[in-house]
Ligand code: AMP
């Protein structure tokens with residue numbers, strides 16, 4: 274059984290996709306007016322874990338992520354640099370794909386679609402709303418009539434019954450207090466407009482995602498995701514316009530992740546309290562550690578970013594990889610440890626049950642750490658064999674489809690060093706300390722620094 278917390282009902286619900294074993298997901302993607310910051314990547318990593326976990330569970334995932342290449346911010350940017358919109362957004366789109374690759378966010382089985390490539394679909398949707406009387410023209414722009422949709426506020430759980438009808442708002446982003454009839458089509462103001470059946474102009478942000486979602490996933494689909502800042506007005510408006518256009522429910526499950534914070538405030542461009550991935554890589558941080566930090570707190574809990582916590586994440590990722598190398602290269606074949614075999618099965622069950630419980634990542638990780646501890650104890654006690662080690666590496670590799678923390682290793686160097694490390698461990702076990710010291714100095718000569726940790730010996734190459 275899999276459950277997810279649905280923002281719509283504010284409850285954990287049993288997950289049952291509309292079509293058996295196929296899950297259709299729409300993800301609000303980046304607005305490409307600048308480099309994405311790691312707050313944005315918290316959202317994309319949460320969605321990546323969701324996507325990968327559903328695949329792990331045997332679902333076929335059909336997913337769409339939009340690239341918002343037309344909105345107030347991209348236009349301001351292009352105007353400032355006096356270049357075309359495409360020229361302006363191209364470099365940020367390219368950077369986005371470079372960044373997600375570094376963070377091991379998957380791109381296969383995802384349709385990435387730019388708003389500017391879907392203008393006819395947006396125009397059609399607006400035409401339907403006009404024909405059905407749920408939208409109206411005012412000057413050159415077109416607005417959605419909120420009074421058409423009595424359920425407005427269903428997602429954000431806000432009572433909008435007292436808002437003044439007939440007044441409108443042109444901005445794409447605004448507070449609940451300024452909720453008005455929102456803009457679907459912005460009448461021509463600058464060079465960035467399309468000449469269409471509904472007039473010259475350009476789409477508002479909300480209609481972009483709705484048109485792209487329905488184009489690729491159908492009028493009703495399973496999941497829509499984003500950060501909590503997307504709930505209002507963006508997703509609230511999407512529900513209103515789609516359901517009034519089609520007469521059908523739009524999305525079954527709405528999942529939103531909490532923000533990445535800095536000193537108690539949302540990390541955001543406008544506050545200036547942000548780090549891009551590039552900033553952190555330049556400082557020498559490891560992208561896998563950044564991924565680990567951003568994923569290891571439950572997606573519905575706020576996460577405060579500090580460089581210290583990034584350092585801790587780096588240590589965990591290193592230990593994880595050292596453990597994996599150790600069991601891959603360990604030359605030990607004592608008796609089979611049935612308890613370890615049982616624990617391997619249990620660890621995978623814990624992993625699946627925990628992530629199936631609204632993506633409880635802390636529980637899923639705790640199960641793996643426990644297996645690492647027991648394995649190291651069994652190695653120390655010579656109570657393990659090759660078959661056990663293979664069972665353990667299989668689990669570590671399997672869950673890595675979702676987690677993505679294992680790093681490729683350079684086999685020859687690693688194998689030589691690991692053999693020496695294990696020989697030293699063996700000598701220590703046999704209390705042959707002079708042999709253990711001898712091996713330590715050979716390793717030192719090779720520039721290897723050893724450290725003994727509860728997860729087994731760790732090694733680093735001296736810089
Ligand atoms: P934007 O490019 O601003 O449209 O944002 C892209 C995605 O990042 C959306 O899903 C936002 O909800 C999400 N997002 C923005 N800031 C943060 C943050 N500080 N923490 C988590 N998610 C965020």
Ligand code: ZN
Nearest residue numbers: 301302482507
């Ligand atoms: Zn969106």
